[in-house]
Amino acid sequence: MSELPRPAHEAHPQPWIACRREPGGQVCLVIGGSWRLGAEPADLARVRAELFDEPDLSGVVCDATELVEWDSGLASVLAALAWHCQERGVAFATAALPEGLRALLGLVEGGARPSGAGAPDRADPFVRRFGQDFIALARSTGEILAFIGEVALALRSLLAGRARFKRADLWLLIEEVGADALPIISLISFLVGLILGYIGDQQLTQFGAGIFVADLVGLAIVIQMGALITAIVLAGRTGAAYAAQLGTMQVNEEIDALRTLGISPIEFLVLPRLLALITMTPLLAIYANVMGILGGAFAGTVAGGLSLTEYFTQTQQAIGWNHLSQGLISACVFGAIVAVSGCLRGMQSGRSAAAVGEATTSAVVTSIVFIVIASAVLTIVFDAIGLS
Numbered sequence: 570m571s572e573l574p575r576p577a578h579e580a581h582p583q584p585w586i587a588c589r590r591e592p593g594g595q596v597c598l599v600i601g602g603s604w605r606l607g608a609e610p611a612d613l614a615r616v617r618a619e620l621f622d623e624p625d626l627s628g629v630v631c632d633a634t635e636l637v638e639w640d641s642g643l644a645s646v647l648a649a650l651a652w653h654c655q656e657r658g659v660a661f662a663t664a665a666l667p668e669g670l671r672a673l674l675g676l677v678e679g680g681a682r683p684s685g686a687g688a689p690d691r692a693d694p695f696v697r698r699f700g701q702d703f704i705a706l707a708r709s710t711g712e713i714l715a716f717i718g719e720v721a722l723a724l725r726s727l728l729a730g731r732a733r734f735k736r737a738d739l740w741l742l743i744e745e746v747g748a749d750a751l752p753i754i755s756l757i758s759f760l761v762g763l764i765l766g767y768i769g770d771q772q773l774t775q776f777g778a779g780i781f782v783a784d785l786v787g788l789a790i791v792i793q794m795g796a797l798i799t800a801i802v803l804a805g806r807t808g809a810a811y812a813a814q815l816g817t818m819q820v821n822e823e824i825d826a827l828r829t830l831g832i833s834p835i836e837f838l839v840l841p842r843l844l845a846l847i848t849m850t851p852l853l854a855i856y857a858n859v860m861g862i863l864g865g866a867f868a869g870t871v872a873g874g875l876s877l878t879e880y881f882t883q884t885q886q887a888i889g890w891n892h893l894s895q896g897l898i899s900a901c902v903f904g905a906i907v908a909v910s911g912c913l914r915g916m917q918s919g920r921s922a923a924a925v926g927e928a929t930t931s932a933v934v935t936s937i938v939f940i941v942i943a944s945a946v947l948t949i950v951f952d953a954i955g956l957s
Contacts, residue, residue, distance in 0.1 A: 582601075582603050582637055583602050583603070584600075584602040584603060584605075584643075585600075585602045586598060586599065586613060586646075587599045588616055588619050589632075591630065594625045594627035594628070595626075595628045595630060596626060596630075597629075597630050597632050598616075598620070598629060598631045598632065598650070599635065600632065600636050600643070601635030601636055602635070602636070602637055603638045603639075604638065604639040604640065604643035605638075605639075605642055606640050606641055606642035617650065617653075620650070626657075628659060628661075628662065629650070629654055629660070629661045630664075630665065631647070631662065631663055631665050632665055633665055633666050633667060633670075634665075636667070639667070639670060641673065643670065644670060644674060647666075647674060648674060651663075651674065712917065713913065716913045716916070717909065720835060720840070720843065720909060722835075723833065723835045723840045724840070732836050732840055733832055733833065733836050734836055734840055735837075735841075738841050739844060742841055742842055742844075742845035743848060745807070745845075746803070746807055746845045746846055746849040746850075746853075747849040747852065750803065750806060750807070750849075750853060751856065753802055754799060754802055754853055754857050755860050757798055757857075758795065758798050758856075758858075758860035758861045758864065759860045759861065759863060759867075760864060761790075761861055762786055762860065762861030762863065762864025762865040762866075762867075763864035763865065763867055764864075765785065765786045765789055765861075765864075765865055765868075766785075766864060766868025766872070767872055769781075769782040769785040770782050770868060770869065770872045770873040773785070774873065779869075780875065780883055782865065782869045782873055782875070782880075783866075783869060783875075783879075783883035783884040783887060784883060786862060786864075786865030786868075786884075787884040787887050788887055790858050790861035790865070791862075791888050791893055791895075791896050792892050793896070793899070795855075795861055796854045796857075796899040796900040797944060798857050799850055799853045799857045800850065800903030800904070800906070801937060801940065803846065803853070803903075803904070803907050804907045804910070804932075804933055804936035804937055804940065805933055807846065807911065808908070808910055808911030808932050808933060808936045809911065809932055809933050810911070811842055811908070811915055811932070812911045812912070812914040812925075812928045812929045812931070813915070813925060813928070814915065815838060815911075815915025815916055815918065815928075816915045816918030816924065816925035816928045816929065818838070818915075819916070819919070819920055820918075820920050820922070820925060822920075824838070824916070838912070839912040839916070842911070842912055843905065843909065843912070845908075846904040846907055847904045847908065848904075850900045850901065850903060850904030850907075851897045851900040851901055851904070853900075854897065854899075854900035855897075858896065862884060865880075866881065866884075891956050894956065895947075895951050898947070902947065903944075906936060906940055906943060907936045907940070910932050910935040910936040911932045913935070914932035914935060915928055
């Protein structure tokens with residue numbers, strides 16, 4: 570054990586900490602001096618090593634009689650030591666600490682690992698981590714299915730005319746989803762069509778088939794890319810916004826207030842957002858198709874030497890109603906996925922700023938993953954029923 574240092578006789582003495590052995594295998598942490606943020610004692614690492622090198626350590630108690638003043642710097646150090654004790658199953662007593670410091674440490678308990686806690690002594694076995702991940706996946710799947718079931722019941726109430734939500738909110742959401750998203754969708758769709766046109770022209774002109782650039786761009790945009798571009802833009806723009814809005818409502822206990830008043834949050838908050846996205850995503854996909862074809866036309870006329878009449882005539886011959894229907898069906902499905910993902914993560918959000926940020930990120934990731942999966946499944950289904 571280290572010897573107890575003598576506190577310096579000055580207005581703001583240097584912070585110090587030492588270990589003192591107690592009967593019964595306990596160790597007393599003696600804390601003294603002026604603890605300020607960023608002013609840790611030089612021997613803190615040595616004291617921590619001494620503390621956890623004790624083979625028969627049964628508990629840790631704190632002695633703050635020599636403590637002059639403190640702030641969150643001392644709280645972070647003690648939180649890290651308490652975390653280490655918790656991992657080793659050792660009791661960490663804080664009864665002798667100042668009341669304000671005990672309250673600050675109480676806020677840290679059960680939260681994230683403190684920055685000074687370091688890595689755990691031993692990594693969890695692979696089988697245990699695999700089992701925990703599998704259980705988390707199963708639980709998450711169950712939560713998603715339960716949420717989809719609640720949304721289905723809300724849709725049934727809507728068809729029966731019993732859904733409770735403000736129609737004015739629905740029109741506002743439609744405006745936010747549709748008109749406000751036009752600039753970014755215009756830019757991305759035009760550039761994607763331009764890229765496809767240039768790449769197609771470089772390859773097809775080698776075979777004297779430059780005119781088929783119109784077929785390539787038109788079919789790619791109408792069947793798949795227009796709906797995908799729209800869905801991914803909405804996932805990052807609208808789905809994240811929905812998660813943040815509902816997560817903030819969780820923090821402010823507004824959703825709890827709705828339940829207390831007997832109003833279903835699914836009907837009042839989720840249903841109008843779902844209707845807005847399902848309604849506007851196909852329309853935005855049609856607009857993305859037009860902008861993508863214009864981008865391809867720019868590449869075909871500038872790089873391929875085609876005239877606008879030739880390009881648009883070839884595009885009209887290549888695209889059929891079956892291709893348009895594939896894109897519109899996909900857009901409806903993608904819009905529902907974005908709405909459900911964003912609202913689900915928002916409703917699952919915790920009651921802190923960090924939890925709202927995590928919910929927003931999770932909403933975007935969930936939307937994009939399920940959009941890609943749905944795109945692959947729909948492509949197979951369309952081919953199986955002969956729609957392609």
